[in-house]
Amino acid sequence: MERVIIVGGGLAGLRTAEALRAQGHTGGLTLVAGEPYPPYDRPPLSKAVLRGETGDTTVAADWEALGCELLLGRSATGLGEDLETTEGPLGFDGLVIATGASPIRLPGDGPQHVLRSIDDARTLRAGLRTGARLVIIGAGWIGAEVATAATAAGCRVTVVEAADAPLAGAIGAEVGSRTAAWYAEAGVELRHGLKVASVRPGGLELAGGGSIEADVVLTAVGVRPETAWLEGSGLALENGVVADERLRTTRPGVYAVGDCAAWWSPRFGRRLRVEHWDTALNAPDVAAANLLGGERAYDAVPYFWSEQFGRMVQYAGHHPIADAMVWRGDPESGGWAVCWLAGDRLVGILTVNRPRDLLQGRRAIASGAFVDGARIADPAVAVKAA
Numbered sequence: 001m002e003r004v005i006i007v008g009g010g011l012a013g014l015r016t017a018e019a020l021r022a023q024g025h026t027g028g029l030t031l032v033a034g035e036p037y038p039p040y041d042r043p044p045l046s047k048a049v050l051r052g053e054t055g056d057t058t059v060a061a062d063w064e065a066l067g068c069e070l071l072l073g074r075s076a077t078g079l080g081e082d083l084e085t086t087e088g089p090l091g092f093d094g095l096v097i098a099t100g101a102s103p104i105r106l107p108g109d110g111p112q113h114v115l116r117s118i119d120d121a122r123t124l125r126a127g128l129r130t131g132a133r134l135v136i137i138g139a140g141w142i143g144a145e146v147a148t149a150a151t152a153a154g155c156r157v158t159v160v161e162a163a164d165a166p167l168a169g170a171i172g173a174e175v176g177s178r179t180a181a182w183y184a185e186a187g188v189e190l191r192h193g194l195k196v197a198s199v200r201p202g203g204l205e206l207a208g209g210g211s212i213e214a215d216v217v218l219t220a221v222g223v224r225p226e227t228a229w230l231e232g233s234g235l236a237l238e239n240g241v242v243a244d245e246r247l248r249t250t251r252p253g254v255y256a257v258g259d260c261a262a263w264w265s266p267r268f269g270r271r272l273r274v275e276h277w278d279t280a281l282n283a284p285d286v287a288a289a290n291l292l293g294g295e296r297a298y299d300a301v302p303y304f305w306s307e308q309f310g311r312m313v314q315y316a317g318h319h320p321i322a323d324a325m326v327w328r329g330d331p332e333s334g335g336w337a338v339c340w341l342a343g344d345r346l347v348g349i350l351t352v353n354r355p356r357d358l359l360q361g362r363r364a365i366a367s368g369a370f371v372d373g374a375r376i377a378d379p380a381v382a383v384k385a386a
């Protein structure tokens with residue numbers, strides 16, 4: 001293959017370049033990166049960067065040794081016969097789309113922060129002054145992590161959530177409500193069941209009437225896959241770039257990886273789009289292999305972690321296909337877990353300060369073996385195949 005272009009300079013883009021070289025691609029290799037920085041890690045942006053422990057999360061990479069042309073600050077604008085970019089067209093034989101996702105903003109003319117890029121993190125960090133009133137819209141993963149860092153910085157933090165519990169969209173209100181006490185313990189005011197209509201200078205307006213005053217507003221209500229530039233390209237787009245289990249899009253020679261890819265999961269029998277680090281890290285190996293003529297399926301068990309209010313929360317699997325839920329351990333004890341079962345198979349697990357459960361559960365999900373739901377309710381019993 002003479003020339004491969006990767007679009008998107010995040011973790012998935014970098015990993016694709018590395019995987020292509022590791023798997024024997026000797027032709028041209030170009031990475032088109034919209035941001036002015038080489039690929040960096042995003043998980044620390046809501047953790048160590050906001051705590052002021054680091055300002056640089058660049059992922060170590062030897063671009064010269066990789067033989068990869070790095071076009072920073074250049075964006076793809078369309079896909080026809082060639083890749084259209086802000087600096088003109090680029091021809092290719094193979095293309096990997098790794099354009100990630102962009103945060104959703106709310107209406108209104110008031111200043112609102114989002115947290116996706118290193119620049120976002122630096123700007124937000126500068127606003128986290130002692131005594132500042134920070135209002136975070138959205139009690140999701142990012143909202144909780146920022147609330148953690150902001151309280152440590154001495155801010156007065158309010159989190160406004162439209163659903164009845166934190167994390168309701170991600171893991172359901174029943175499980176999410178178990179995390180509500182964490183906010184109160186940390187001195188964070190959690191106001192759920194409130195929909196924000198708009199952000200105005202000095203605060204925000206609520207949909208049902210009323211307002212909340214704020215010095216700093218962070219909108220953390222989720223992301224959209226970054227695919228607008230592909231409209232009209234002929235590629236199938238449906239909540240991301242549609243790809244099959246080999247990460248092939250609907251156009252031959254074009255692949256999709258990371259947060260922007262909605263790929264077919266043979267394991268779960270549905271299309272998944274996973275906005276987490278582990279997928280951006282590992283899916284590129286499969287896309288690269290297939291672009292170079294292989295026939296590998298990406299059939300991973302999705303995994304992620306989140307650090308909230310001094311707790312390590314980890315998740316593996318895909319619980320929406322479950323028909324039963326098993327609690328494991330007492331939330332008061334500081335460490336607990338939830339196991340989701342479909343019939344007699346484990347399909348999802350969420351753990352709080354129980355990393356061993358997570359490891360065992362992830363293995364049990366991957367193996368697809370029979371699990372005894374009654375037994376794994378006992379936190380003293382290993383979460384593994386029966």
Ligand code: FAD
Binds near residue numbers: 042077257306
């Ligand atoms: P991205 O990292 O979004 O990279 C895509 C890149 O493509 C961007 O640089 C973008 O500017 C560029 N781009 C977009 N459009 C174009 C275009 N048209 N032309 C050229 N370039 C373009 N995951 C976890 O599992 N655990 C965590 O604790 C965790 N914490 C997180 C904290 C924060 C603050 C954020 C934002 C994410 C976190 N994640 C976490 C998620 C994880 O970081 C993402 O899943 C991962 O970054 C996705 O990588 P990606 O390469 O697919 O996309």
